[in-house]
Amino acid sequence: MKGRNLTRDGRVALTMDDDRPPLHLVLLSGRARLPEDPAELRHRAARVAVRCRREDRAEEFGARNGVPGELLAHVNVGEVVAIRDLTAGAVPRADRQPRCARRRTRTRKAQGRENQGIMRVMSDDHAHVQEFFTARAAEWDSKFPDDGPAYATAVADLGLRAGGRVLDAGCGTGRALAPLRAAVGPTGMVLGADLTPAMLAAAVAAGRDREGALLLADVAALPLRSECLDAVFAAGLIAHLPRPVENLREFARVVRPGGRLALFHPIGRAALAARQGRQITPEDLRAEPNLLALLSRSGWRMTSYVDEDARFLALAVRES
Numbered sequence: 166m167k168g169r170n171l172t173r174d175g176r177v178a179l180t181m182d183d184d185r186p187p188l189h190l191v192l193l194s195g196r197a198r199l200p201e202d203p204a205e206l207r208h209r210a211a212r213v214a215v216r217c218r219r220e221d222r223a224e225e226f227g228a229r230n231g232v233p234g235e236l237l238a239h240v241n242v243g244e245v246v247a248i249r250d251l252t253a254g255a256v257p258r259a260d261r262q263p264r265c266a267r268r269r270t271r272t273r274k275a276q277g278r279e280n281q282g283i284m285r286v287m288s289d290d291h292a293h294v295q296e297f298f299t300a301r302a303a304e305w306d307s308k309f310p311d312d313g314p315a316y317a318t319a320v321a322d323l324g325l326r327a328g329g330r331v332l333d334a335g336c337g338t339g340r341a342l343a344p345l346r347a348a349v350g351p352t353g354m355v356l357g358a359d360l361t362p363a364m365l366a367a368a369v370a371a372g373r374d375r376e377g378a379l380l381l382a383d384v385a386a387l388p389l390r391s392e393c394l395d396a397v398f399a400a401g402l403i404a405h406l407p408r409p410v411e412n413l414r415e416f417a418r419v420v421r422p423g424g425r426l427a428l429f430h431p432i433g434r435a436a437l438a439a440r441q442g443r444q445i446t447p448e449d450l451r452a453e454p455n456l457l458a459l460l461s462r463s464g465w466r467m468t469s470y471v472d473e474d475a476r477f478l479a480l481a482v483r484e485s
């Protein structure tokens with residue numbers, strides 16, 4: 166019955182709950198894709214085995230379950246709702262709740278209508294960013310077809326290890342996902358977060374959702390627990406951050422102490438300014454002294470800075 170429903174509609178809602186008081190709940194909603202290609206079925210079935218701590222039998226599991234007649238659902242999560250402390254009458258202390266949780270202060274009476282502790286992935290003030298990238302999503306990859314090697318080199322410089330956990334913040338069409346997956350291997354975790362549904366749809370159309378989980382999310386309010394990642398990779402993102410200090414602090418929140426940040430662009434500042442027909446100004450956030458100060462104020466220590474025609478890459482380490 167569930168398989169037939171997924172085939173017909175594709176909409177999915179998954180819930181995970183902690184039934185021990187004070188009770189917590191997480192709801193994930195999105196759309197499921199049901200791959201039929203045998204090679205993809207075997208690949209994803211083997212990945213499931215690895216996730217279940219049975220890496221030694223991954224190939225066996227993939228061969229047994231990646232066959233016609235077996236159903237595998239790959240869900241692209243569109244929204245995350247987390248409800249913390251269902252039984253409490255007061256909002257938990259602010260210093261103990263994730264910064265990505267957008268909490269509403271209500272009385273107990275109002276809580277019945279709108280539960281406290283609801284976390285929404287999307288913020289409300291980035292319509293202009295969505296409009297800009299929605300109009301360009303379908304042709305984004307064809308417009309910049311030669312950027313792949315620069316992405317791969319930047320990911321290599323990030324220094325990820327097998328089994329690592331990394332976020333591609335503002336992932337767009339997912340051009341960094343394949344090198345990130347190659348860096349952390351099948352036991353690692355790769356997330357791609359972007360504000361624009363059309364860009365994520367282009368990533369799926371290109372098959373890049375096979376390399377990591379895609380999340381429709383505002384990177385200024387990430388639906389991730391604190392210190393859960395080893396690194397954040399951000400390509401071409403900093404110019405689109407509405408509050409750079411606050412937004413980079415959000416990256417620092419989700420990265421463990423000693424973790425790393427890569428701020429990347431496939432061409433340098435001068436080449437980008439020439440492409441856009443503008444001049445570089447002293448206020449440019451990516452200028453080395455400006456970026457050094459910005460990162461320092463945001464919980465990061467810059468360790469490397471490269472600004473060449475062929476690429477821009479600033480690396481930083483999360484301070485304790």
